[in-house]
Amino acid sequence: MSRYRGPRLRIVRRLGELPGLSRKQPKHAYPPGQHGQERKKRSEFAVRLEEKQKLRFNYGLNERQLLRYVRRARRVKGSTGLVLLQLLEMRLDNIVFRLGLAPTIPSARQLVNHGHITVNGKVVSIPSYGCRPGEAIGVKDQEKSRKLVEHNLEFPGLANTPSHLEFDKSKLSGKINGLVEREWVALQVNELLVIEYYSRQA
Incomplete structure (x- = not known):
């Protein structure tokens, strides 16, 4: 899966603010698509997938790169989620x-x-x-x-x-x-859910 090169605001509308991807603000607050305004109950998998996608799109990574960073973070002592963010921030x-x-x-x-x-x-x-x-x-x-x-x-x-x-x-x-401190990471993301998403692969 290669790096995303499509419309950035579409991703921002779906995932929320991504300061690293685009400075533009979308005109609509709801996700794109025919069913964007419908409220759906999201599964636990969908919530974790969304957090993972935030990291991917904000830092401009493909799936293989992000998985590699998760594996590196697991080998370092300390909070795996924080180490992952520090690796990406560096x-x-x-x-x-x-x-x-x-x-x-x-x-x-x-x-x-x-x-x-x-x-x-x-x-x-x-x-x-x-x-x-x-x-x-x-x-x-x-x-x-x-x-x-x-x-x-x-x-x-x-x-x-x-x-x-x-x-x-x-x-x-x-x-x-x-190294960056957690409060200085500009992206609003729950890194623990990202680690949980990759728990079966990493």
């Missing part, structure tokens, strides 16, 4: 988004893919690169790269930079000081 494309260098995670992924972002002074073009505390995130020293990022900084996706990151707007550089 992806390079998400760090670029949270620093305000791009308005959404898909646009952050494009910035990284096109070689505009550096980690510790070296260009990294892999959006899934797992960043670590202490690493410096910057913009490639080219006029085109700087102009792109400066334009994005005028309309950041999220207003506040999380506590584990710091950003110097004059130098267009940021630093990762630690």
Whole structure:
């Protein structure tokens, strides 16, 4: 199953606010489709599936990638749900988004893919690169790269930079000081239900 490239607002209407996927607000508060306004009793499986889909679409993952992150989170001591969120938040494309260098995670992924972002002074073009505390995130020293990022900084996706990151707007550089705390995860999701959804597969 490949990454979703269809209408983003359709997904936002179905799953609720996804700050990493789109900044646009849907005109209708109910899900899309012919039966969108009908109230249905959802099964436990449907509730868990929906929470899993929130993670998938917000962070721009396919099913195989998300399952791999769940398996990695299970091998780490501590709360599996929190570790899973920390792994996803430490992806390079998400760090670029949270620093305000791009308005959404898909646009952050494009910035990284096109070689505009550096980690510790070296260009990294892999959006899934797992960043670590202490690493410096910057913009490639080219006029085109700087102009792109400066334009994005005028309309950041999220207003506040999380506590584990710091950003110097004059130098267009940021630093990762630690792992994200749960209250700074922008996505409204119940990560425990995601772990339960994958309990038979992971």
